[in-house]
Amino acid sequence: MKQTIFTLLVLISIGFMSCRKDRNDPDIKQYDQTQIQNYISANGITGMLRDTTDGDTTGIYYKILSQGRGTPMDYSDQISFVFTIRSLDGKFVSVDSINTNHFYGYLGHVSNSLPKGVQIAIHNLIKYKGTAARVIVPSHLAYGVNGYGSGSSSNANTHIAGNQSLDYYINVVSNQEVYDDAIINNYIKAKSLTGFTKTADGVYIKVATPGTGLDQINTDSYITCTYSGKFLNDNVFDSTSNQGATSSSFTVNALALGVQEGLKGQTAGSAVSMIIPSRFGYGTTGSGTSIAANVVLYFDFTVATVSN
Numbered sequence: 001m002k003q004t005i006f007t008l009l010v011l012i013s014i015g016f017m018s019c020r021k022d023r024n025d026p027d028i029k030q031y032d033q034t035q036i037q038n039y040i041s042a043n044g045i046t047g048m049l050r051d052t053t054d055g056d057t058t059g060i061y062y063k064i065l066s067q068g069r070g071t072p073m074d075y076s077d078q079i080s081f082v083f084t085i086r087s088l089d090g091k092f093v094s095v096d097s098i099n100t101n102h103f104y105g106y107l108g109h110v111s112n113s114l115p116k117g118v119q120i121a122i123h124n125l126i127k128y129k130g131t132a133a134r135v136i137v138p139s140h141l142a143y144g145v146n147g148y149g150s151g152s153s154s155n156a157n158t159h160i161a162g163n164q165s166l167d168y169y170i171n172v173v174s175n176q177e178v179y180d181d182a183i184i185n186n187y188i189k190a191k192s193l194t195g196f197t198k199t200a201d202g203v204y205i206k207v208a209t210p211g212t213g214l215d216q217i218n219t220d221s222y223i224t225c226t227y228s229g230k231f232l233n234d235n236v237f238d239s240t241s242n243q244g245a246t247s248s249s250f251t252v253n254a255l256a257l258g259v260q261e262g263l264k265g266q267t268a269g270s271a272v273s274m275i276i277p278s279r280f281g282y283g284t285t286g287s288g289t290s291i292a293a294n295v296v297l298y299f300d301f302t303v304a305t306v307s308n
Contacts, residue, residue, distance in 0.1 A: 028163075029059050032138035036061055036165050039088045039136070048136070053124040059138040060121055068130025068174055073123060075108035080173040080284075080294050081122070087164045088136075092149070092157055097171070098183075098233040104284045104293035117141030118168065130174030139163045176294055177202065180277035183296050187232045187275070196275065203258045204275040213268030215306045219253040219260055222307040229299045232275075237290050247304060256281050259299055271302045 040048055040061070051060040073079060082097040094101060103110060110119035117137030126133050139145075142165060149159035160166070173179045184204055188196060196204040217223060224247050228239035240248045252260055258276030266272055278284075278294040286293045 028140045029138070031163065032059050032140055032165055035088060035163075036136050036138060039165070039167070048134070051121075051125060058117070058120055058124075058141060060117055060125065060141065061136040062121060062125045063134045064126075065132040065134060065169075066130075068126075068128035068172065070128055070130070070174070072127045073107055073129060073172075075106070075123065077107050078105065079107050079122070079129065080104045080176055082171050082173070083118075084169045086167045087160050088167060089161060089164055092160045092164075094157065096233065097169075099231045099235070099292055099295050102286075102292040102294055115142040115166065117166075118170070121168075122170065122172065126170060126172055128174075129172050132169070132171040135168045135170055137166045137168060139165045142166045173294070176278065180279070180294075180296050183232060184275050184277065187296075187298075196273070199261060201258075201261060201280060202277045203261050203280055205262045206273040207266070207270060208273060209269065209271035209302075211267030211270030211303060213270075213303075213306055215267060215308050217252060217263045217266050217303070217306055218308065219264070220308065221252045222249065223252060223263070224249045224304045225301050226304070227299060227301045229297055232296055232298060256297070258297070259301070262299065263301060263303070266303055266306075268303055268306050271300070274299050274301075 036059075039045075047063045048061045049063065050056065051058045051062060081103050083101045083103070084095040084097055085101070086093050103114065107119065107123060110122065115137055118135070120141065121133070121135045121137065125135070139162075143160055143162070145162045147160045147162040147164065151158040181202060187193075188204070193206075195206040195208070197206070198204050215221070226240040226246075227248055228236055228241075230236045236242065240246070252263055255263075256276065258274060258280030261280065262272050262274030262276075276297045276299065278296055281295065281297045282291050284293045286295065291297075
């Protein structure tokens with residue numbers, strides 16, 4: 001009787017183990033390949049290639065959308081890239097490459113915050129700064145059996161289920177200044193904006209209402225104003241009203257460099273809009289958890305008073 005019970009327990013244990021797709025499971029690569037091939041077929045995706053680096057070992061699929069040039073990137077290189085991500089089951093989608101989906105740092109550190117497969121794909125397949133590519137990362141090089149995020153995988157965009165391969169669009173920036181300017185011009189065109197003038201520094205400024213005051217703003221000025229700041233997807237990240245106030249007060253030299261440039265020379269009563277390339281906003285560090293690295297920003301300021 002004891003022998004029978006023991007045998008049943010062993011068989012039950014084997015059954016549970018056979019159903020679990022662990023990252024070390026020798027069958028997981030085949031599972032991922034089938035999942036990816038079914039996804040490609042179901043969505044009519046064409047032109048995807050399987051990674052054959054080092055003898056077809058990663059299981060990554062990719063398509064180069066635009067080819068960069070120069071020296072191949074190494075793990076010790078600092079890089080900047082933007083990306084979008086979709087899980088193959090469609091339950092997790094993050095397409096905000098305007099703000100949240102930015103990376104700046106060493107290529108060798110990509111896997112500290114993103115899946116190992118993204119780092120491998122950039123190094124082995126994308127290779128060059130300026131390249132844009134579509135990359136499908138198999139689950140064993142993504143978030144494995146445990147998945148990622150909080151809550152249930154049935155809740156959209158909060159949790160990536162276990163054993164989910166991921167569909168990425170990745171654009172490695174070759175020149176941040178040129179990239180930012182292209183993003184700004186695309187936004188101006190898409191929104192049919194007029195009246196903006198580009199400064200020598202690359203800040204776009206529009207004086208919607210000239211001021212009537214006598215004192216001109218300089219970097220040491222103290223101003224009262226109302227303002228709002230948003231990303232180029234029009235999501236507001238900060239404003240006077242968001243602070244629960246009817247006016248805001250600043251010493252101008254405490255503001256981002258692009259804002260200083262937009263306000264310089266203005267007087268009380270002026271209303272100024274400015275679109276600021278990332279190097280004159282919060283640069284490669286971003287700001288807290290709300291503004292990522294290398295993000296272009298849009299500000300509106302209406303100046304009430306100026307004290308010099």
